[in-house]
Amino acid sequence: MKINGRVHEQTLEPRVTLLDALRERIGLTGTKKGCDRGECGACTVLVDGRRIKSCLTLAIMQEGHDITTVEGLARGDDLHPVQDAFIQYDGFQCGFCTPGQIMSAVACIDEGHTGSDDEIRDWMSGNICRCSCYPNIVAAVRQAAREMS
Ligand code: FES
């Protein structure tokens, strides 16, 4: 698998999810395990630029694909505009959902689903925040979308 621009060779049982491969085998623990059944979005990563819930896909299905995790967004000390906006707008409290929120937001902006706050809410609805930081998350996505346009 190519993860954050680096090729990782792994021998995995077919039942290993992409989430477990990332966290347990490759050591990329930025991607979080919340529900482990597709409901919370904490495990969101990008595969070939599309957001997916990594707990719902098997690692072997991603052979040859380009995977981006939250660790792959910053360029050295320069944070991605979405990461910057989450800090600026206080888009988190405990931070557990944040990597998934950020990955989802990157794709949401790329997809062009940021025309209004309602549209952002709708297209970010697969990511749950138990601390209920939703207004701040929407503000952060709105700001990052502006910066990236
Ligand atoms: Fe994958 Fe909750 S851990 S959706």
Ligand code: FES
């Ligand atoms: Fe705590 Fe979202 S910041 S779950």
